[in-house]
Amino acid sequence: MKKFYQKLTALLLCAGTLTAGVGTFSAVHAAATLRDEDWTLVAKTPSTNGCGSTQGLAVGETYLYSAQVNGSNSFCSIMRVHRETGKVTLMKNSANDRTFFTGMAHANDMDVVSVGGKEILYLLSTSNLLAYEIQDDTLTKIASYQIKYNGNDFIPGSMAVYSIDEKRTSFLFKSGDTISRGSIETGAAEGKISVSIWCTIDTSKIELDGKVQDFSSFLNQGMGYKDNTLFIVMAGCEKVETINQSIILGYDLTNASGKIQPDFDLVFFVDSDEYPGLFEAEDCGISGDGKLYFNTNGRRSSTDTDHDGVFRLNEYTFVPSAQRQPKYLAKYNPNGAEGLMPSHTMPCEGVGVLPENAFTTDDKHFDGWTARRTSDRKNYYVNVNDPTDTKWMGKAAEGYELYKFPAGAEVQGLTAVEGDTIVFSPAWSLYGDANGDGKLTLADVVALRMYAQGGYPVPADKAEVMDVNGDGTVNVSDANILFAYVIGGIGKIPACE
Numbered sequence: 273m274k275k276f277y278q279k280l281t282a283l284l285l286c287a288g289t290l291t292a293g294v295g296t297f298s299a300v301h302a303a304a305t306l307r308d309e310d311w312t313l314v315a316k317t318p319s320t321n322g323c324g325s326t327q328g329l330a331v332g333e334t335y336l337y338s339a340q341v342n343g344s345n346s347f348c349s350i351m352r353v354h355r356e357t358g359k360v361t362l363m364k365n366s367a368n369d370r371t372f373f374t375g376m377a378h379a380n381d382m383d384v385v386s387v388g389g390k391e392i393l394y395l396l397s398t399s400n401l402l403a404y405e406i407q408d409d410t411l412t413k414i415a416s417y418q419i420k421y422n423g424n425d426f427i428p429g430s431m432a433v434y435s436i437d438e439k440r441t442s443f444l445f446k447s448g449d450t451i452s453r454g455s456i457e458t459g460a461a462e463g464k465i466s467v468s469i470w471c472t473i474d475t476s477k478i479e480l481d482g483k484v485q486d487f488s489s490f491l492n493q494g495m496g497y498k499d500n501t502l503f504i505v506m507a508g509c510e511k512v513e514t515i516n517q518s519i520i521l522g523y524d525l526t527n528a529s530g531k532i533q534p535d536f537d538l539v540f541f542v543d544s545d546e547y548p549g550l551f552e553a554e555d556c557g558i559s560g561d562g563k564l565y566f567n568t569n570g571r572r573s574s575t576d577t578d579h580d581g582v583f584r585l586n587e588y589t590f591v592p593s594a595q596r597q598p599k600y601l602a603k604y605n606p607n608g609a610e611g612l613m614p615s616h617t618m619p620c621e622g623v624g625v626l627p628e629n630a631f632t633t634d635d636k637h638f639d640g641w642t643a644r645r646t647s648d649r650k651n652y653y654v655n656v657n658d659p660t661d662t663k664w665m666g667k668a669a670e671g672y673e674l675y676k677f678p679a680g681a682e683v684q685g686l687t688a689v690e691g692d693t694i695v696f697s698p699a700w701s702l703y704g705d706a707n708g709d710g711k712l713t714l715a716d717v718v719a720l721r722m723y724a725q726g727g728y729p730v731p732a733d734k735a736e737v738m739d740v741n742g743d744g745t746v747n748v749s750d751a752n753i754l755f756a757y758v759i760g761g762i763g764k765i766p767a768c769e
Contacts, residue, residue, distance in 0.1 A: 304481055304614055308546040311583045315358040317567065318578050321372040323349040326580045328382035328494055329567040330393055331557030336582050337363070337393060338567045339379040348376040350393075352409060353582050355559065366412040373411070376402065381430040381494040381555055387441075387458065394433060394443075399425040401443065401465060417456055418464045419445065426467055428452070430504070430555070432497035446495055446504065449473050451528075471528045475506060475521060478534070480541055482604075482612030487519060494555025500526045500593040501538070505566065507552045516544045518553035520566065526593050536601055536617045540564070540585065549573045562590035597621060598690035606631045607697040620688055628679045629698050634764045635712065635757065636700035637737050640676025643686065646693035652686075674699065703765045704740045704754040712758055721751035742767030 314336065317326060323340040327348075330337040336353040349372050350363040362371040377397040384393050384406070391406040392414075403415035419426045428445035434453060435442045442455040445467055454467035475492075477484050493505035502523045508514030522538020544551035549571030556566040563584050570579040598620040604613035609631035618624055629638045643652040645664060653668055654675040655661035662675055676699050677683060686694055702712055706719035720738060724747045740750040740757075756762045 305541050305543050306585075308544055310587075311542065311585050314355065314565070314582045314584055315353045315360050316579060316581045317351045317353070317360065318580060320349050320351075320362060321347060323347055323372065324577060324580070326552075326554050326567050326569045327379045328395065329496075329555035329557055329565065329582065330382040330384040331496065331559050331565050332384045332391065333386075333560050336557075336565055336567075337382060337384060338582055339376070339382060339395070340580070341376070341379050345376075345378050346374060348373045348379045350411060355563075355565075361409050363406075364410045366407075366410050381432070383431065383433045383496075383557070385433050385436055385441075387436055388438070394431070396428065396431045399427045401431065415461050417460075417462065419454065420464050420466050421452070421468075426452075428467075429492050430495040432495055432502070434497060444470075444495070444497055444502065446492070448492065449475055451502070451525075471525075472531045473502070473504065473521075473523055474531055474533050475504070478519070478521075478539065478541075479615055482614040490514070490517075490519065491552075493518075493553060496555070496557035498558040498590060500524060501535075501558075501590070503538070503556050503558070503564070505553045505556050507554070516548050516551040518542050518551065518566075518568070520553065520556055520564070524593055524596075536599075536615070540588070542566075544570075547572055547579060549576055558590045564588050564590065598688075600687050600689065600692040600694060603693055603695045604631075605695050605697040607700065609633045609636070609698065609700070618686070618694070620690060623682050623684045626677050626679060626681050626683055626696065631698055633700065633768055635703055635768060637703050637767070638679070639699040639701050640678050641681075641696040642674045642676060642699050644695045644697070645687055646695065647687065647689045701737050703737055703767055704750070704757070705737065706734070712754070714755075714758060717751055717755045717758060720746075720754055721748060724748045724751050740765055740767055742769070 317338050317340060322342045325341050326338060327341055328339040334355060336355055338351045338353060340349045352361045352363055364371055365373050376395055379395055379397065381396040382393060384391060393404045393406055393411060395402045399419050401417045401419055402413065404411040405414050428447045430446045432444045434444045436458060439458055440455045441458045442453060443465065445452045449472045451470045451473060452467040453470050454465040456463050456465050476488060478487055487506055490506040490508055493507050495502060495504040502525055504521050505518060507518040520540040521534040523532055524535050542553065547570040550569055552569040553566045554568060556564060558564055565582060565584050567582045568580060570581055572579055599617040600620060601615055602618050603615045611631045613630050626641055650664040650666050652675045653663050653665050653672040656671055656673055704712055704716050704720055706716045706723065723738060735746060738746045738750060740753045753766060757765055
């Protein structure tokens with residue numbers, strides 16, 4: 273568990289109890305790359321009946337159902353995979369007792385529900401939604417619904433069951449970045465599902481491993497839904513360069529309206545070295561015990577046809593929206609340094625710990641983290657004469673300076689605004705800047721040599737900054753190294769290595 277969350281978001285918890293005004297928040301969301309060791313192959317779903325292209329996935333309590341279609345979308349096979357054992361069974365068509373189906377078109381999304389003691393598989397087929405009753409290893413078609421928008425045929429790219437009771441069954445449909453809703457009488461054998469637009473989702477700029485990246489070239493795939501949370505799949509494939517990468521984005525729909533952003537903690541970017549020929553995620557879903565499953569078209573080489581499969585993320589467990597803590601986003605600005613540090617969420621209640629500095633410079637010492645709150649554009653200051661007197665201010669009042677949180681510090685009281693962003697920036701001082709003028713010159717070399725030879729005591733707050741070679745002591749060697757740096761003999765202060 274620890275390894276996964278370190279890779280996913282760093283999961284460094286922080287807290288806040290202060291009231292702050294609502295403002296404009298960052299629309300960039302983040303993840304860390306997940307590799308082959310972060311998911312488990314439940315089962316391979318190889319080509320059968322000439323059907324070799326993986327499409328929809330439905331996640332049930334005991335079984336997973338994965339669709340495979342042929343090149344012309346005229347035939348479809350449905351494979352049942354036992355979630356625990358990985359046993360694969362080809363589902364039979366009760367109409368002819370064969371292990372393939374016609375009329376399912378691209379079968380690009382599926383969902384499965386239990387209602388009235390029956391297990392029902394819903395399958396999206398262009399502008400039609402098909403319903404099949406599952407009886408052991410056999411599927412019996414029981415309904416076909418036309419999907420309409422403003423009276424016209426509507427062809428969504430993906431679907432999921434939104435809610436179901438004895439009277440109505442409601443569905444979510446996705447077309448591009450638009451999410452729509454529609455319903456039908458539960459148990460109806462035919463009819464029209466009239467949809468209305470609900471909201472749109474942002475799938476554009478996503479921070480990955482600390483760098484904002486554009487995934488607009490990735491293909492829209494299937495989606496899954498559970499407890500006010502929508503998961504959508506976007507995949508690299510043969511039509512784009514990133515054929516072994518896919519991304520799953522989660523959205524909290526509790527109060528959805530307008531355009532909504534991904535939930536920062538529900539961004540899963542998968543990058544496979546084991547399947548360099550192709551690792552194209554198609555659909556996903558959440559099981560009753562909170563496990564996230566996805567299926568793929570996979571190849572280890574250009575001629576490989578035997579590595580499509582169903583996978584499970586190893587250490588992610590779904591948390592219902594009502595149980596999630598309000599949180600804000602912690603981002604890291606290098607403040608003139610080099611490198612990247614991934615953003616991560618912080619809860620708005622409790623206490624957390626700030627990370628170590630990972631930015632690098634040629635000649636600067638890390639003095640601590642300063643904080644800027646995005647919601648009200650204020651910085652965190654401290655009274656220079658009273659370290660217990662701290663305030664969020666738009667600019668420094670007389671006698672105040674930017675507060676510097678040390679790496680590893682416990683922090684709290686930063687914000688109570690859910691979705692807020694706090695930007696932490698490193699405060700720097702120059703190694704060897706003995707006279708404190710913000711420059712490195714021969715005057716600093718002379719002053720440092722005098723410090724080292726006992727001409728002047730080294731102030732306690734300057735000891736680390738004067739330790740140019742990073743050996744834990746201040747001596748003549750530090751002065752000699754500083755001299756070499758000032759005249760250009762070396763290109764980097766050793767303590768920065």
